[in-house]
Amino acid sequence: MNRKKSFNRPxxxxxxxxxxxxxxIFLIVIIIPFVISIGYSFTDWNGVxxxxxxxxxxxxxxxxxxxxxFLSAFKFTFIIxxxxxxxxxxxxxxxxxxxxxxxxxxxxxxxxxxxxxxxxGLILGFVWQFIFIxxxxxxxxxxxxxxxxxxxxxxxxxxxxxxxxxxxxxxxxYVMVIMIAALTGISSELVxxxxxxxxxxxxxxxxxKLPLCMPYITLCLxxxxxxAFKMFDLNYSLTKGGxxxxxxxxxxxxxxxxxxxxxYGLATAESFVFFVIILVITSVQMYxxxxxxxxLM
Amino acid sequence: MSKRAKKQKxxxxxxxxxxxxxxxxxxxxxxxxxxxxxxxxxxxxxxxPDVIQAExxxxxxxEVNVLHVMKNTAVLTIGSVAGxxxxxxxxxxxxxxxQTKYSKVFETFVILSxxxxxxSLMLPLVQVMKVLGLNNSMFGTILTYWGIGLAFAFxxxxxxxxxxxxxxxxxxxxxxxxxxxxxxxxxxPLLKPTMVSxxxxxxxxxxNDFMVPLIMMNNERLMTIQLSISxxxxxxxxxxxxxxxxxxxxxxxIVIVFILLQKKIMDGVIAGAxxx
Numbered sequence: 174m175n176r177k178k179s180f181n182r183p184x185x186x187x188x189x190x191x192x193x194x195x196x197x198i199f200l201i202v203i204i205i206p207f208v209i210s211i212g213y214s215f216t217d218w219n220g221v222x223x224x225x226x227x228x229x230x231x232x233x234x235x236x237x238x239x240x241x242x243f244l245s246a247f248k249f250t251f252i253i254x255x256x257x258x259x260x261x262x263x264x265x266x267x268x269x270x271x272x273x274x275x276x277x278x279x280x281x282x283x284x285x286x287x288x289x290x291x292x293x294g295l296i297l298g299f300v301w302q303f304i305f306i307x308x309x310x311x312x313x314x315x316x317x318x319x320x321x322x323x324x325x326x327x328x329x330x331x332x333x334x335x336x337x338x339x340x341x342x343x344x345x346x347y348v349m350v351i352m353i354a355a356l357t358g359i360s361s362e363l364v365x366x367x368x369x370x371x372x373x374x375x376x377x378x379x380x381x382k383l384p385l386c387m388p389y390i391t392l393c394l395x396x397x398x399x400x401a402f403k404m405f406d407l408n409y410s411l412t413k414g415g416x417x418x419x420x421x422x423x424x425x426x427x428x429x430x431x432x433x434x435x436x437y438g439l440a441t442a443e444s445f446v447f448f449v450i451i452l453v454i455t456s457v458q459m460y461x462x463x464x465x466x467x468x469l470m
Numbered sequence: 471m472s473k474r475a476k477k478q479k480x481x482x483x484x485x486x487x488x489x490x491x492x493x494x495x496x497x498x499x500x501x502x503x504x505x506x507x508x509x510x511x512x513x514x515x516x517x518x519p520d521v522i523q524a525e526x527x528x529x530x531x532x533e534v535n536v537l538h539v540m541k542n543t544a545v546l547t548i549g550s551v552a553g554x555x556x557x558x559x560x561x562x563x564x565x566x567x568x569q570t571k572y573s574k575v576f577e578t579f580v581i582l583s584x585x586x587x588x589x590s591l592m593l594p595l596v597q598v599m600k601v602l603g604l605n606n607s608m609f610g611t612i613l614t615y616w617g618i619g620l621a622f623a624f625x626x627x628x629x630x631x632x633x634x635x636x637x638x639x640x641x642x643x644x645x646x647x648x649x650x651x652x653x654x655x656x657x658x659p660l661l662k663p664t665m666v667s668x669x670x671x672x673x674x675x676x677x678n679d680f681m682v683p684l685i686m687m688n689n690e691r692l693m694t695i696q697l698s699i700s701x702x703x704x705x706x707x708x709x710x711x712x713x714x715x716x717x718x719x720x721x722x723x724i725v726i727v728f729i730l731l732q733k734k735i736m737d738g739v740i741a742g743a744x745x746x
Contacts, residue, residue: 427593
């Protein structure tokens with residue numbers, strides 16, 4: 174089809190009307206800040222004073238030699254990402270499998286398990302602060318079970334666990350909804366054929382259904398990874414980075430360095446490295462989703 | 471259905487039911503404790519309230535200034551979502567229908583912007599807004615959401631725009647309809663289903679977002695729900711008789727909206743995941 178022939182060319186003002194406002198907004202909100210940010214990453218600016226001096230790549234050296242908190246934030250974020258990806262996807266897929274067995278009140282259950290996903294991370298962090306500080310020890314006392322009575326947000330290991338528990342509780346519903354869509358999309362003929370061949374429910378699920386859902390599973394994997402790497406709200410409200418800065422995520426670390434520690438130059442350098450990390454994850458994702466598109470269509 | 475299959479289904483139902491009860495138990499605890507006196511919250515958080523202490527809610531309502539912060543959050547969300555949706559529809563349609571060198575560049579930049587996390591932009595963004603006189607303002611924050619929200623909405627719109635019938639526009643052109651009018655009276659109605667999913671998804675994102683308001687408008691007058699809850703917890707650590715009712719009140723509106731629109735929202739989530 175030759176579109177150009179049937180439509181004579183629009184006038185300049187029409188181009189401006191449709192693309193102009195978005196272009197200007199884009200320039201102000203994304204492009205200019207991004208360029209400035211790279212510029213500041215080579216300085217020692219503290220964010221307030223008028224004194225800014227060029228210090229080359231010293232900020233980046235500080236980041237990679239562990240002089241800034243970036244590496245420990247990276248370690249935290251990385252561990253959380255791995256735990257989250259595994260737990261969230263297993264829980265979500267298992268829930269989807271249970272909910273596609275034609276049990277009654279299926280859609281009501283779907284609503285319940287998706288519910289935390291629509292409440293913001295900040296509010297949920299505070300909700301769980303109460304649960305971990307007051308609720309869990311009370312349950313521990315009731316069951317006379319020691320490990321539950323410890324201050325969960327007070328030690329490093331349990332604070333990690335707390336963050337994973339809350340993130341999985343919040344994000345599992347997303348995986349579940351996607352996987353329910355994937356599982357119900359599988360043709361029943363295939364499943365029937367497998368049944369006739371004598372396959373049991375487990376074999377059908379693991380050997381037939383899951384492989385067919387692979388494109389959706391990849392999609393959920395990357396969603397959970399990038400959610401974990403961009404974590405900020407939940408981290409800010411649940412542990413505030415404590416105990417002793419052991420649970421500071423990458424985004425929270427950038428925020429702290431810029432606004433609490435007055436290391437603006439360093440923070441912009443950290444935010445650039447953060448950008449590169451997300452870039453790598455998203456590029457791998459785009460590579461896979463291009464494949465996925467071919468499979469889904 | 472055989473007896474065995476029926477038994478199996480009943481067993482799965484019971485398992486799911488128990489899981490669901492455990493799953494909502496934390497939220498249930500919050501609601502239950504929100505009406506107790508502080509002493510009872512601290513000593514017996516698991517037991518049912520002896521008395522319902524409604525003053526908790528009155529106090530929290532005043533402390534958080536619920537009506538004020540909800541109004542701010544609503545203005546912010548509506549302004550941002552409306553802008554994102556309109557801009558995305560206009561740009562996605564135009565870059566697809568009237569391709570120029572510039573439209574290709576524009577498209578590339580929008581796609582690339584998806585790779586930039588907000589944390590990488592936020593520091594200089596504050597300065598840019600200062601220069602424009604928009605820092606600490608509602609409009610500056612809405613503008614920020616227009617910028618960072620465009621890419622995802624653009625993607626959603628793009629796949630919808632590709633399915634538009636060009637013949638309809640051609641005959642409208644022959645009848646003397648201007649391109650702008652074609653867009654507003656023919657294209658927009660056709661894009662409505664996609665626009666609705668964009669609205670629903672971005673609405674929850676912005677309503678719940680904490681990072682952008684924290685950086686762009688952290689002041690008393692413009693306080694959003696998220697900001698005021700965060701401040702409340704900073705000031706009254708472990709004053710649970712105020713904090714818990716405040717949490718319940720802030721969760722209630724989105725939970726209601728979600729339950730009312732659940733089908734559309736989940737369809738939007740699936741569409742967004744597959745296309746985005």
